[in-house]
Amino acid sequence: MSSDTVIQVGSLGKRYRIRHRQEGGMRYKALRDVLADAGKSVLSRPWSLARRLWSAVRGPVVSGPVVGGPSCEDFWALKDVSFEVNQGDVVGIIGRNGAGKSTLLKILSRITEPTEGRVRIKGRVASLLEVGTGFHPELTGRENIFLNGAILGMHRTEIRQKFDEIVAFAEVEKFLDTPVKRYSSGMYIRLAFAVAAHLEPEILIVDEVLAVGDAEFQKKCLGKMQEVSTGGRTVLFVSHNMAAIETLCSSAFVLNRGNLLFQGEVRKSLAFYQSLQTDAFTVVSERTDRTGSGAARCVDVLLLDANGQSQNIIKSGDAFAVVFEVKSKGTINRVLPGLNITNALGQRVATFWGGFTDSEVTLEPGRNRLLLRVNRLDLLPGDYTLSALLGLDGETIDVVEDVLQMSVVAPAKWSPARFPTLDHGPLFTEFEWSKYD
Numbered sequence: 019m020s021s022d023t024v025i026q027v028g029s030l031g032k033r034y035r036i037r038h039r040q041e042g043g044m045r046y047k048a049l050r051d052v053l054a055d056a057g058k059s060v061l062s063r064p065w066s067l068a069r070r071l072w073s074a075v076r077g078p079v080v081s082g083p084v085v086g087g088p089s090c091e092d093f094w095a096l097k098d099v100s101f102e103v104n105q106g107d108v109v110g111i112i113g114r115n116g117a118g119k120s121t122l123l124k125i126l127s128r129i130t131e132p133t134e135g136r137v138r139i140k141g142r143v144a145s146l147l148e149v150g151t152g153f154h155p156e157l158t159g160r161e162n163i164f165l166n167g168a169i170l171g172m173h174r175t176e177i178r179q180k181f182d183e184i185v186a187f188a189e190v191e192k193f194l195d196t197p198v199k200r201y202s203s204g205m206y207i208r209l210a211f212a213v214a215a216h217l218e219p220e221i222l223i224v225d226e227v228l229a230v231g232d233a234e235f236q237k238k239c240l241g242k243m244q245e246v247s248t249g250g251r252t253v254l255f256v257s258h259n260m261a262a263i264e265t266l267c268s269s270a271f272v273l274n275r276g277n278l279l280f281q282g283e284v285r286k287s288l289a290f291y292q293s294l295q296t297d298a299f300t301v302v303s304e305r306t307d308r309t310g311s312g313a314a315r316c317v318d319v320l321l322l323d324a325n326g327q328s329q330n331i332i333k334s335g336d337a338f339a340v341v342f343e344v345k346s347k348g349t350i351n352r353v354l355p356g357l358n359i360t361n362a363l364g365q366r367v368a369t370f371w372g373g374f375t376d377s378e379v380t381l382e383p384g385r386n387r388l389l390l391r392v393n394r395l396d397l398l399p400g401d402y403t404l405s406a407l408l409g410l411d412g413e414t415i416d417v418v419e420d421v422l423q424m425s426v427v428a429p430a431k432w433s434p435a436r437f438p439t440l441d442h443g444p445l446f447t448e449f450e451w452s453k454y455d
Contacts, residue, residue: 022104022105023102023104023140024103024104024105024139024140024141024220024221024252025101025103025126025138025139025140025252026102026136026137027099027100027101027102027126027135027136027137027138028100028135028136028137029098029099029100029134029135029136030098030100030132030134030135030136030137031094031096031097031098031132031134031135032094032095032096032118032121032125032130032132032133032276033092033093033094033095033133033134034093034094034095035091035092035093036090036091036092036093037090094276095118095121096118096121096122096125096276097277098135098277099118099122099135099273099277099278100135100278101271101281103254105141105220105250105251106247106250106251106252107253107268108243108247108252108253108255108266108267108269109252109253109254109255109267109268109269109270109271110255110256110257110263110267110269110270110284111123111254111256111270111271111273112256112257112258112260112263112272112273112287112288112291113272113273113291116275117273117274117275117276118273118275118276118277119225119256119273120147120225120256121276122273123147123223123225123254123256124147126139126143126145126223126254127143127145127147129145129147139221140220141219141220141252142218142219142220142221143219143220143221143222143223144166144213144214144217144219144221144222144223145214145223145224146207146211146214146222146223146224146225147223147225153165153166153206153209153210154198155197155198155199156197156199157197157198158196158197158198159188159190159193159194159195159196159198159201159209160195162198162209162213163177163184163185163209163213164177166213166214166217167180167213167217172217176217177217180216180218183216184209184212184213184216184217185212187208187212187215187216187242188205188208188211188212188213190205190208190209193205204235208235211224211239211242215239215242215243215246218251219251220251220252221252221253221254222243222246222251222252222253223253224243224253224254224255224256225256240262240266243255243266244266247266253266255267259399259428260288260291260427260428261399261427261428261429263284263288264284264285264288267284268283269281269282269283269287270282270283270284270287271287272287272291300318300319300421300422301317302316302317302318302406302418303315303317303318305418305421307418307419308416308417308418309416309417310408310409310414310416310417311413311414311415311416312347313346313347313415314344314345314347314350314353314408314415314416315344315345315416316342316343316406316408316418316421317344317345317385318341318342318343319342319343319404319406319421319422320340320341320343321338321339321340321404321422321424322338322339322340322341323336324336324337324338326339330423330424330425331424331425331427332395332425332427333395333426333427333428333429334398334399334426334427334428334429334446335394335395335396335429335446335447336394336395336429337391337392337393337394337395338392338395339389339391339392340357340389340390340404341388341389341390342355342387342388342389342390342406342408343385343386343387344381344385344387344388344408345384345385345386346381346382346383346385346386347383348383349380349381349382349383350380350381350410350415351380352380352410352411353372353378353379353380353381353408353409353410353415354371354372354373354377354378354408354410354411355371355377355379355388355407355408356369356371356372356373356406356407356408356409357369357370357371357390357404357405357406357407358370358404358405359397359402359403359404359405359424360403360404360405360420361400361401361402361403361444362400362401362402365444367397367402367444367445368397368444370390370392371407373411394447395426396445396446396447397426397444397445397446398426398444398445398446399427399428400425400426401424401425401426402423402424402425403420403422403423403424404420404421404422404424405418405420405421406418406421
């Protein structure tokens with residue numbers, strides 16, 4: 019470990035044991051079940067003693083496997099991960115949900131023990147991983163500030179010097195002597211970030227938890243993280259906001275299914291991550307959870323970006339296209355195809371139905387290809403789900419929900435510090451404010 023290295027990770031792995039209950043197997047035991055079993059145990063105690071004596075005389079009985087019992091499998095959240103981080107580096111950690119990002123940060127924060135490998139850290143670490151991490155719910159905001167400072171190894175005098183600055187940043191003066199269990203999630207995060215950023219840790223670890231805050235608070239946090247990084251301290255930052263990663267970080271790691279696939283300069287890492295997003299094509303011919311007459315069926319769906327490339331990451335404001343492969347039993351005239359877009363909350367945010375624009379098509383027997391082209395995708399960044407439909411006036415031919423996932427990302431000209439949240443609604447389009455004379 020060189021003098022500049024503050025984090026050294028070698029062959030790191032984290033394994034979890036997942037239990038599956040097979041049909042007819044063990045079920046959850048409620049309190050009444052425990053009490054009933056205890057009563058049975060008392061009543062059967064004499065007979066139990068007799069059975070044990072008989073087993074000792076007869077010898078052990080070997081039985082076969084229990085049918086319907088629980089089964090287990092090993093799941094590796096991280097596997098053979100190795101890297102080094104130097105002092106003053108600002109590193110982004112990116113990957114899809116379930117890639118292992120949060121598990122890695124929990125290990126680095128000494129919250130979770132690794133299954134294998136080693137981690138060496140030089141310096142004081144402050145972590146902001148999820149709502150509630152590091153705070154005692156029964157203590158007040160004031161008491162938790164001093165508690166967190168003590169955990170970081172700071173003297174009470176040092177904490178007092180930073181106390182007013184922390185409270186001002188968090189904007190919780192009125193509730194400072196209220197137990198934090200009564201805080202809203204936004205108040206909790208404001209105070210937690212203020213404590214983590216102002217108590218001068220050598221290493222600051224921040225997960226996607228900042229998404230809980232409002233846009234103004236996100237701006238303050240990103241500004242504070244830039245200030246921390248320029249002061250020579252090390253920052254590890256997990257986010258799905260690619261614009262924020264590109265602006266704030268100098269390098270990035272790309273995780274996928276527990277493996278570290280790429281590490282390097284941030285733009286190259288982002289390009290590599292986008293190249294992994296190949297789920298722009300899906301086969302839906304075997305889907306049985308569909309509705310409609312079945313006279314024709316959508317069998318394949320393909321998503322294309324503005325350049326006509328197969329891609330499920332689309333920039334807000336760009337064009338995109340969707341290709342339906344449709345198999346028809348016969349000739350069907352005046353078919354109205356459609357595409358629905360649903361956000362992560364399950365809310366319908368856009369519908370491109372042929373009936374809106376009289377975009378009727380004729381399906382021939384066999385396979386047909388239908389193209390939908392949208393000139394501008396005016397949606398805010400986030401994860402969306404696409405659904406396919408075919409119909410006639412007054413008749414549904416085929417509807418298949420959730421056929422494809424699409425990620426909308428912010429264009430480079432957006433300010434990541436003012437990155438909008440779901441509170442602002444789903445729509446974004448070009449606009450300009452100016453003084454009206």
